[in-house]
Amino acid sequence: MSVLQNVEDDSPLFAFEVTQRDVCLFGIKVHALAVSQALDNIDSAIKNKQSLHIGMLNAAKIVNMKRNPALGDDVRSSNMILADGSAVVMASKILRKTLPERVAGIDLMHGILSRGNKEGYRVFCLGATPEISAKTESEIRKQYPGVVIAGTQHGYFNDSEEAAVAQQIADSNADVLFVAITSPKKEQFMARWNKTMRIPVVHGVGGSFDVLAGKVQRAPLIWQKYGMEWLYRVVQEPGRLWKRYLVTNTLFLGMLVKELFLPSKPF
Template identity: 40%
Template sequence: MYENQKINQEKILGNNGRIQILNTIIDVLNVQETIDLVEQYIVTKTPLHLMGVNADKINEVNDNEIMKKIVNSCGIINADGASVILASKFLKKPLPERVAGIDLMQSLVALSEKKQYKIYLLGAKQEVVEQTANALKKQHDKLKIVGIHNGYFKREDWNKIGLELKEKDPDIVFVGITSPLKEYLIEYLQEQGNNAVFMGVGGSFDVISGNIPRAPLWMQKMNLEWLFRVIQEPRRLFARYFIGNWKFIIAVLKERKTIKNGKTI
């Protein structure tokens, strides 16, 4: 990230509190505080990589130095996982609440309609991203969607995508591409000079388009949305959630022991 971008980022962050869980920095923000902060980036045209971390992402940060550098350099890093909230309380540095990626995306879409901010949808299959755009326009008839692009492209196409974004000049780019490619792509696009807010939204396009149902509200309230996803796609997600969660729990237990022993993390 360029030095002037870092200076602008520091001005916007101000006195915002941050904690660290394992090797990952996380902002002490609730949903509304996040929305308010994101809007400051939009109105000042300061580039932002809006990051949401769960247990799987923190495991990835622990194992991947490049990912660690990318995540911890993001302007806003939210706790997008019940396990992260529980870990923060266990480590005696509690976070206020989970900032669910799909809910935050919907809130930012509503804000964009109200303030006439321009959005761009990048990711998923072509028919899915088209359906997502149609669904959002149906919910928000005054929403400005300045462009869409599917997520099936090669590394050599990144420059072309970056040039299109510069031409369309969106305020927010929602990126529905799998990790870690998503993070690498966002970093590339920002280094290219795109001053938008970039937010990775995982499988949110599939949910918004109606192709995949979201967990019932009672499961969301009980922090069981992850289980609903595993039931939907057991082959793809079993290892991530069950094995990954155990890996995360063991690492958090070790960190708690380190803190008790008065050692520096």
């Protein structure tokens, strides 16, 4: 195991070692885990005070990792990488490197909160607007009263304030940090300040706070079942999202075809 060193008191925080099987997709090591297995790893990391940095992978992120090598490095620095998109699970089947199921970031967040409701996890919520941040805190307290809110901080801070935010999180003694900041800033923040924050579990949750706070409606289960959650989002915000998904999905399909004939090596 590697050691993440505490810059304040030099006490060690060991990196959690995921022992379950992983597969290589598009040169990225993805762990072949069901939601329940991921939650078991998270619980173990919390109880043993080990560092578990969770990376979530969907089609758009795979495309953007190819465009932005720095983003790729930040995602690969995670020690548990999960398939957050149905397209990634579909690709794993086509490439004969089958993943057991999709582990959506928002489902994992609710799973952590559900277990935390029983175990008394301390949670810090980082990201979104001040209004959404406050509403998210309120909803967690209402839906998961056994969870301790160790702290909150909205996502509208500049680069010069990052160190102070990271120290605020460190001082909270949280077990779990939810990061609701858009990519690639989210991955950059998590990778840059992980050693300072010294939080056992760090999970980038994307737009999950907007859903939890009721600002955005999540796709019905039937849309989720058939991997069409992205289309539901486009229907909700066509002017903003149609071009992004058209370009991203087209590029991802091209990468998948290439991967069939020239598989990428892990790096």
